[in-house]
Amino acid sequence: MSTLVLLTITGLGLGALYFLIASGLSLIYGLMGVLNFAHGAFITFGAYAAWWITTHVEASAEAELILATAFGLVFGAVLGALIELVFIRPLYRRPIEQVLVTVGLALALGALVFGIWGADPKLFPDRPGEEISLPSWMIDTTTILGARIPNDRFVEIAVAVVVLAGLTAFLRFTRIGLIIRAGVENRSMVTALGIDVRKTFTFVFAVGGALAALAGVLSGIYFSTVDPGRGTSLLIFAFIVVVIGGFGSIGGSAVAAVAVGLVQQYANYYAADWLDWSGAGDVAVMFLLAGVLLLRPEGLAPKVAH
Amino acid sequence: MSTATALDVNDLHVYLGESHVLQGVSFSVAKGGVTALLGRNGVGKTTTLRALMGLVPRSRGSVEVQGENVTRLPTHAIVRRGIGYVPEDRDVFAGLTVEENLRLSERGGNGRYDLVYDLFPELRERGRQRAGTLSGGQQQMVAIARALLNDNDLLLIDEPTKGLAPLLVTEVAVALERAAELSTILLVEQNLGVAKRVAEHAVVLDGGRVVYEGAAGELLSNPERVRELLGVGGAGH
Ligand SMILES: Nc1ncnc2c1ncn2[C@@H]1O[C@H](COP(=O)(O)OP(=O)(O)OP(=O)(O)O)[C@@H](O)[C@H]1O
Ligand SMILES: [Mg+2]
Numbered sequence: 001m002s003t004l005v006l007l008t009i010t011g012l013g014l015g016a017l018y019f020l021i022a023s024g025l026s027l028i029y030g031l032m033g034v035l036n037f038a039h040g041a042f043i044t045f046g047a048y049a050a051w052w053i054t055t056h057v058e059a060s061a062e063a064e065l066i067l068a069t070a071f072g073l074v075f076g077a078v079l080g081a082l083i084e085l086v087f088i089r090p091l092y093r094r095p096i097e098q099v100l101v102t103v104g105l106a107l108a109l110g111a112l113v114f115g116i117w118g119a120d121p122k123l124f125p126d127r128p129g130e131e132i133s134l135p136s137w138m139i140d141t142t143t144i145l146g147a148r149i150p151n152d153r154f155v156e157i158a159v160a161v162v163v164l165a166g167l168t169a170f171l172r173f174t175r176i177g178l179i180i181r182a183g184v185e186n187r188s189m190v191t192a193l194g195i196d197v198r199k200t201f202t203f204v205f206a207v208g209g210a211l212a213a214l215a216g217v218l219s220g221i222y223f224s225t226v227d228p229g230r231g232t233s234l235l236i237f238a239f240i241v242v243v244i245g246g247f248g249s250i251g252g253s254a255v256a257a258v259a260v261g262l263v264q265q266y267a268n269y270y271a272a273d274w275l276d277w278s279g280a281g282d283v284a285v286m287f288l289l290a291g292v293l294l295l296r297p298e299g300l301a302p303k304v305a306h
Numbered sequence: 307m308s309t310a311t312a313l314d315v316n317d318l319h320v321y322l323g324e325s326h327v328l329q330g331v332s333f334s335v336a337k338g339g340v341t342a343l344l345g346r347n348g349v350g351k352t353t354t355l356r357a358l359m360g361l362v363p364r365s366r367g368s369v370e371v372q373g374e375n376v377t378r379l380p381t382h383a384i385v386r387r388g389i390g391y392v393p394e395d396r397d398v399f400a401g402l403t404v405e406e407n408l409r410l411s412e413r414g415g416n417g418r419y420d421l422v423y424d425l426f427p428e429l430r431e432r433g434r435q436r437a438g439t440l441s442g443g444q445q446q447m448v449a450i451a452r453a454l455l456n457d458n459d460l461l462l463i464d465e466p467t468k469g470l471a472p473l474l475v476t477e478v479a480v481a482l483e484r485a486a487e488l489s490t491i492l493l494v495e496q497n498l499g500v501a502k503r504v505a506e507h508a509v510v511l512d513g514g515r516v517v518y519e520g521a522a523g524e525l526l527s528n529p530e531r532v533r534e535l536l537g538v539g540g541a542g543h
Pocket of ligand 1: 322323324325327345346347348349350351352353354394
């Protein structure tokens, strides 16, 4: 029982990271039709930006972490907005070229991180001389039904829940949210109402960049390190989450992220335990994807057809 | 600049894929009243409206709205010159509520809700209902209401009575008459009864060009001309 609880909460923590990445990917694809392969760079750069700022300040562990998170978030938003303005916007109405540009950016930005900071993982946050670099309460565990859960898992889950609630409210109650929801359904009809839908493109890229960077920072907490491959490895699962959840649907992404995180954790543990097979989690996720696509080719929450 | 025309279309050419759908369409729409844009099925009426809106690429020709050349403007900028568009397939946002559909289309924040709720009281009652769950007729009301909500000079309306029950056809015709008191209307309408009732002028397309431009009554009360130009009663095209 305690193992199941631990796996479940760890899976939810992982699902929280997937959700933060997938929600932006899903909005960008839903609205603009761009499959953004550069999203992984937002994750990695967000994580490294957060780590970098902690190498330049000395403060309490809490203060450093908050500063790092805020810095990573802003960095991700600016990077996202810049990429949209400089690379995506000039290719408006040329979706294939847009996707190719994001692939190129993913490769170039990945190489850039590698070139600047090298291949070795960095301890996050950077607090030289300190015994532990995270706030101690985060490393402590809470016992639930006999399972000792590292407290940082709750932080990751809580952040994702807050983001889910915030994004949902934003999409429902603001004018930009209304335009985005309508644009996901039928972009050209939005322009036919006199709305310059391109303005929302920069916005969703900035939001996507910020949320992916936030996932990068949280992954730094989850793994206690940042490394150059972080974005790529998380992005693959986020893509799967988007496909399972349905492009353009935040709720669908949330459900799918939880499913993928849990399936991955359970399969990894039980396959190793019972079958002596490691790495089964990724295979199980593929089966989950295949199963959903067979039963519901449009994903759990397809775009509203009309 | 003040001109007598709401819309001037000059030598408009549009290709859709391989096919040369509009081959030099030219016509004018006088200010005020309803001009019917007629023609056989598949002749390019919808394409003409979409080309005026900048929704399909135009390979040649010009479009002037109230004397201003809008040919090179993006769709949203053309619309902001005071145009309302009711597309053929209605294109309401299915996942948005009726009220959200209207709010989205409101430009400048003083939507004429009194007018649209007066014309279509059902829309007020169904404000919180998702547009995707409405009947075809109700969706058409939403589509028309979106265009009437703003103080537009010109309305482009594509087959508003298509597929509607007779009672609804009348309701839509009444709404069109009311709208015509407020704006100039270019109306694509296959229901010739409705066209005859509301339109003063007519423009007929055939073979990618305009083949008739003149009074609507004169054309529509001449069965021979109607059969010749619109193929009604004949085999179509
Ligand atoms: N995407 C497209 N690619 C190629 N041809 C197209 C495309 N869309 C429409 N067409 C063709 O262009 C022609 C004009 O179509 P359009 O919809 O403008 O006609 P219409 O007069 O509005 O017809 P209807 O009375 O059926 O509404 C038709 O022959 C149609 O088959
Ligand atoms: Mg048509």
